[in-house]
Amino acid sequence: MTGGASSEKSGLSVEQQSPEEAFELLANEVRVEILRGLGETPDEALGFSELHDRVDVADSGNFNYHLDRLVGSFVRRVGGDGGRDDADSTTGGYELTHAGQQVVGAMYAGTYTAKANVEPVSVGWNCLLCGGEMVVEYADERANFWCSTCDEGAKFSFPPGALDQFEREELPEAFARWYHHLMTRLFHGFCGVCSGRMDGEFVRLPGGTEENPQTSLVEFRCRRCETVATAAAETLATFHPVAQGFFAEHGFDVSARHPTQMWGELDTFETVVLSEDPHRAEVRFGHEGEAVVAEVEPDATVGRVERRSAGD
Ligand SMILES: [Zn+2]
Ligand SMILES: [Zn+2]
Numbered sequence: 001m002t003g004g005a006s007s008e009k010s011g012l013s014v015e016q017q018s019p020e021e022a023f024e025l026l027a028n029e030v031r032v033e034i035l036r037g038l039g040e041t042p043d044e045a046l047g048f049s050e051l052h053d054r055v056d057v058a059d060s061g062n063f064n065y066h067l068d069r070l071v072g073s074f075v076r077r078v079g080g081d082g083g084r085d086d087a088d089s090t091t092g093g094y095e096l097t098h099a100g101q102q103v104v105g106a107m108y109a110g111t112y113t114a115k116a117n118v119e120p121v122s123v124g125w126n127c128l129l130c131g132g133e134m135v136v137e138y139a140d141e142r143a144n145f146w147c148s149t150c151d152e153g154a155k156f157s158f159p160p161g162a163l164d165q166f167e168r169e170e171l172p173e174a175f176a177r178w179y180h181h182l183m184t185r186l187f188h189g190f191c192g193v194c195s196g197r198m199d200g201e202f203v204r205l206p207g208g209t210e211e212n213p214q215t216s217l218v219e220f221r222c223r224r225c226e227t228v229a230t231a232a233a234e235t236l237a238t239f240h241p242v243a244q245g246f247f248a249e250h251g252f253d254v255s256a257r258h259p260t261q262m263w264g265e266l267d268t269f270e271t272v273v274l275s276e277d278p279h280r281a282e283v284r285f286g287h288e289g290e291a292v293v294a295e296v297e298p299d300a301t302v303g304r305v306e307r308r309s310a311g312d
Contacts, residue, residue, distance in 0.1 A: 017073055022073055022099070025073060026074075029057075030055070030057050030062060030066040031066045031070055031074075033055045033056070033057055034051065034067055035070070035074060035075070035100055035103055035104050036104060037054035038051065038075065038095060038096045038100065039096060039100075039101070039107075040054065042096060042101060042104070045079065045093030045095040046094055046095070048092075048094070051067070051094055070100075071094075073099060073100075074096065074097055074099050074100035074103060075095070075097060075100055077092070077093075078092065078093055079093060109159035109160075109161040109162060115160065116141075116163045117138060117139050118136075118137055118139075118163065118168070118171060119137065120136070120137040121135060121136050121137070121168060121171055122134075123172045123258075123261070124172075125264060125265070126264060127147035127149060127150060127152065127264075128264045129152055130147060130149050130150040132148055132150055133147070133148050133149065134147055134148070135148055136172050138163065138171070138175075141157055141160050142155045142157055142158065143155070143158040145172075145258050156178075156179055156182060158178050162178075172258075173256050173257075175258075176256055176258045176261075177256055179258060180254065180256075183231055183235060183236075183239055184239060186229050187231075187239055189220075191222035191224065191225060191227055192227070192229065193222065193225055194222060194224055194225040194227070196223055196224030197222070197223050197224070198220040198222050198223070199220065199221055199299075200300025200301065201220075201298070202216070202217075202218055202233060202280070202281070202296055202297065202299070203217050203279065204217075204273075204276075205217060216233040216271060216273070216279070216281055216296075217232065217233065218230065218231050218232075218233050218236050218296065219300065232259075233271065233281055234259065234271060234283050236302060237305075238259045238263075238283075239254065240305055242292060242306075242307065243292050246285065246292040247262060250287045250290075252265070263285075267286050267288065268285070269284070269285055269286070270283075270284050271283050271284070272284065274295070279298055280295060280297060281295070281296050282296075283296060290307065290308070290309055291307070291308045292305065292307055293306050
């Protein structure tokens with residue numbers, strides 16, 4: 001396989017196709033239509049003639065050829081012989097591979113095509129740093145929760161094709177849910193770009209002080225594509241299951257609110273640096289007489305985490 005790669009560990013074999021080869025395969029209208037046709041029922045294999053019916057192409061003589069080209073990368077032949085040589089076969093068929101699903105998903109998500117903007121929407125809470133009014137807006141394929149007074153904020157990618165699924169007033173929660181989803185994947189160690197494995201590190205930016213906990217960041221680097229993604233150490237602590245339970249019991253749905261909103265509404269919220277080298281810190285959330293304390297470790301994981309009653 002030209003330009004491809006393969007690797008083998010005990011009991012695990014992986015063969016990879018080069019990106020050039022894979023993308024070249026997609027530069028054809030019939031093939032894109034085949035993927036779209038299979039994507040209409042993503043959980044179900046389609047027989048040859050069923051798929052052919054679904055793909056409305058003028059040049060049907062080439063249908064076989066193009067389908068064959070996709071098999072092995074974006075399409076998988078399942079059961080029997082795929083149904084081609086046996087028109088009555090009900091067991092065989094074609095389905096999307098993971099990469100095929102990603103391509104179809106990207107068509108819907110509008111990753112390659114859509115352009116969208118949303119004017120600032122008030123989110124109904126105030127800036128943690130200055131008390132100014134927080135708003136959310138959308139531009140350049142990113143949602144941005146930011147303070148209209150001090151300009152501080154948090155930007156993250158959101159698929160443009162998903163915007164029209166929501167009313168304008170639903171967007172702040174939709175963005176917050178998406179953010180929770182992105183951060184959960186990151187904290188679980190998967191790259192948002194290529195799904196590769198990520199390694200985390202708890203870093204302290206130059207100039208960071210105990211009074212300014214936002215300068216303590218967890219940083220994740222992908223072993224495969226070298227993408228680097230960062231988040232506040234406090235966000236890592238907030239999304240720990242024990243902390244999520246604490247927040248839920250006090251009426252905060254961690255998956256539906258941006259973390260800074262919840263931090264601002266807690267009775268107490270602080271980060272205490274435990275050691276400089278290696279860098280460790282303790283994030284403390286307190287509300288209604290109870291607290292959660294979560295220790296952020298040098299490898300950007302949460303180690304010790306405890307529920308306490310206030311005053312402990
Ligand atoms: Zn502000
Ligand atoms: Zn990656």
